[in-house]
Amino acid sequence: MSAVRALALALLHIIFIYIQRSIDACNSYWMRVVRRRRMLRKSLALRCIPPPLWRTRRTAMNRARFLAVAGIRVPRRYWIYPRSRDWWDNFVTAIWDDQLWIENFRMTRETFNELVHSIGHRLSRQRTRLRNPISVEMRVAIALWYLANCSTYRQCMNQFGVGISTVAGIVLEVCLAIELELLSRVVCLGPDVARIMSGFQKLGFPHCIGAVDGTHVAICKFKGRGREYINRKKFNSILIQGTVDHTGRFIDAEVGWSGRNHDAFVFVNSAICTAMDAGVFVPGNPSLTIEGVTVPPLIISDAAYPMRRWLMKPFNRPHTPAEAYFDRCLTRARTIVERCFGRLKGRWRCLRSQLMVAEENVTCIATACVVLHNICELKGHGIPEDDSPVRPVEVDEESLELPVGDRRHREEGKLVRDALARHMFRNREI
Structure with missing residues (x-):
C-alpha cells in the first residue's frame, strides 16, 4: 500500500504542477492582450494630436519606433506622394522661349539639348512595373535650376514635383556626370x-x-x-x-x-x-x-x-x-x-x-x-x-x-x- 500511495501522490503532484503552469501561461497571455490593447488606445490617442507635434524628424522617428515595438502596422497612405509636374510638362517644355531659358537655366533650349545628349547615357534609368523613371531632360533641368537660382532642395522639390531626397540625388548625379564627361573636353x-x-x-x-x-x-x-x-x-x-x-x-x-x-x-x-x-x-x-x-x-x-x-x-x-x-x-x-x-x-x-x-x-x-x-x-x-x-x-x-x-x-x-x-x-x- 505504501508504494501505491507514493505513486498516487507523485501523479497528483505532476497534475498540480501542470495545472499551475497552464494557469500562469493563461495569465501571461491575458496580460499581453491587455497591454497591447492599452498601447493601441495610446497610439490612437496620439494620432489625434495636431500635426505640428510630429513635424520634427526626431519625433517622427520616436513615433515609428513606438508603433514598431507595439506591433502595430500602419499602412502606407501613398506609395508615391502625389505631386504636380504641370509646370515642367506644360510650361517650360512647351511655352518658354530662349530668353526665359537663359534667365532660368542660363542656356538656350538648343544648348540644353546638347548637354543632355552629352551626359544622358550616365543619367538614364530603367523602367519598371512599379513606376516610370524621371526623364534625363528633367534631371538635368533640376540640377541647372538648383545651380542657377540659388535654390534649396525643398524649393526644387516644389518646383518640379519630386521628392526632396530625389532632388538631392539628382543634383549630385548630374554634377558628377558633367565632371566625368565634359571637364577634360571643355576646360x-x-x-x-x-x-x-x-x-x-x-x-x-x-x-x-x-x-x-x-x-x-x-x-x-x-x-x-x-x-x-x-x-x-x-x-x-x-x-x-x-x-x-x-x-x-x-x-x-x-x-x-x-x-x-x-x-x-x-x-x-x-x-x-x-x-x-x-x-x-x-x-x-x-x-x-x-x-x-x-x-x-x-x-x-x-x-x-x-x-x-x-x-x-x-x-x-x-x-x-x-x-x-x-x-x-x-x-x-x-x-x-x-x-x-x-x-x-x-x-x-x-x-x-x-x-x-x-x-x-x-x-x-x-x-x-x-x-x-x-x-x-x-x-x-x-x-x-x-x-x-x-x-x-x-x-x-x-x-x-x-x-x-x-x-x-x-x-x-x-x-x-x-x-x-x-x-x-x-x-x-x-
Missing part, C-alpha cells in the same frame, strides 16, 4: 594658342596664354573639421583657382583646396604649375628671345603668386618708367580673370551663398559650375540683368618666405620680367 587650352596670344596682345600683354587668380566659395561648417576650412576672412570656404584665356574661358581649374591655404601654396601644388615648369602645357612651347633672354609662353598673376620664368607678376614698387608701364599693362590684362569669376558667380548663383552640401560633394558641384560656365561662354549666352556679375571674394596679399628651392625660379623670373618690361616700354604706342 582645356585647345590647339589654337596663337589666337589666345593675339587676344592678350590686344589687351596689352604679349606672348601670354592666360591669367590666373583664385576665389573663395563659402561652404557650411563640417562636423569635427570646421577649423580646417576657415580662411582669412573668418568663414569656411574652398578655393577655386582658375586660369583663363583672353575671352574669360577657363583653360585650367583647381577646385577643392581649403580656403585656409594661401593662393601661392595652391598654385605651386597645382597641375598647371607642374606642366608649365616641364614645358608641356602649351603645345610646341613656342618661345621668344628678347635681349638675349628666352621668354616662354607666359601666364600673368597678381603679387600673391610666386615668381616663375613663365609666371609674370607686377613690380608693385616700380622704380623706372618701364616698370610702371609693365605694371599698368599687366593689371589691365589680368582683370579678365576677375571679370571671369564675377560672371561665374553671377551665372551660377549657388556659388554666391553658402553651399549646404556634404564635404565630399562640394568639389563636384563647384567643378560642374566651371564646366557649365565654359559651355555658356562658348555659346555666347549672356547673364540676365538681375544677375549682374559680383566681385569675387579674394584673400589679402601676404608676403611669403619662399623656400630655398624657389630662389632659382624667382631669379629666372626676374630676368624674364626685366627684359620684357624694357621691350614693352620701347614698343609702346605713343
Whole structure:
C-alpha cells in the first residue's frame, strides 16, 4: 500500500504542477492582450494630436519606433506622394522661349539639348512595373535650376514635383556626370594658342596664354573639421583657382583646396604649375628671345603668386618708367580673370551663398559650375540683368618666405620680367 500511495501522490503532484503552469501561461497571455490593447488606445490617442507635434524628424522617428515595438502596422497612405509636374510638362517644355531659358537655366533650349545628349547615357534609368523613371531632360533641368537660382532642395522639390531626397540625388548625379564627361573636353587650352596670344596682345600683354587668380566659395561648417576650412576672412570656404584665356574661358581649374591655404601654396601644388615648369602645357612651347633672354609662353598673376620664368607678376614698387608701364599693362590684362569669376558667380548663383552640401560633394558641384560656365561662354549666352556679375571674394596679399628651392625660379623670373618690361616700354604706342 505504501508504494501505491507514493505513486498516487507523485501523479497528483505532476497534475498540480501542470495545472499551475497552464494557469500562469493563461495569465501571461491575458496580460499581453491587455497591454497591447492599452498601447493601441495610446497610439490612437496620439494620432489625434495636431500635426505640428510630429513635424520634427526626431519625433517622427520616436513615433515609428513606438508603433514598431507595439506591433502595430500602419499602412502606407501613398506609395508615391502625389505631386504636380504641370509646370515642367506644360510650361517650360512647351511655352518658354530662349530668353526665359537663359534667365532660368542660363542656356538656350538648343544648348540644353546638347548637354543632355552629352551626359544622358550616365543619367538614364530603367523602367519598371512599379513606376516610370524621371526623364534625363528633367534631371538635368533640376540640377541647372538648383545651380542657377540659388535654390534649396525643398524649393526644387516644389518646383518640379519630386521628392526632396530625389532632388538631392539628382543634383549630385548630374554634377558628377558633367565632371566625368565634359571637364577634360571643355576646360582645356585647345590647339589654337596663337589666337589666345593675339587676344592678350590686344589687351596689352604679349606672348601670354592666360591669367590666373583664385576665389573663395563659402561652404557650411563640417562636423569635427570646421577649423580646417576657415580662411582669412573668418568663414569656411574652398578655393577655386582658375586660369583663363583672353575671352574669360577657363583653360585650367583647381577646385577643392581649403580656403585656409594661401593662393601661392595652391598654385605651386597645382597641375598647371607642374606642366608649365616641364614645358608641356602649351603645345610646341613656342618661345621668344628678347635681349638675349628666352621668354616662354607666359601666364600673368597678381603679387600673391610666386615668381616663375613663365609666371609674370607686377613690380608693385616700380622704380623706372618701364616698370610702371609693365605694371599698368599687366593689371589691365589680368582683370579678365576677375571679370571671369564675377560672371561665374553671377551665372551660377549657388556659388554666391553658402553651399549646404556634404564635404565630399562640394568639389563636384563647384567643378560642374566651371564646366557649365565654359559651355555658356562658348555659346555666347549672356547673364540676365538681375544677375549682374559680383566681385569675387579674394584673400589679402601676404608676403611669403619662399623656400630655398624657389630662389632659382624667382631669379629666372626676374630676368624674364626685366627684359620684357624694357621691350614693352620701347614698343609702346605713343
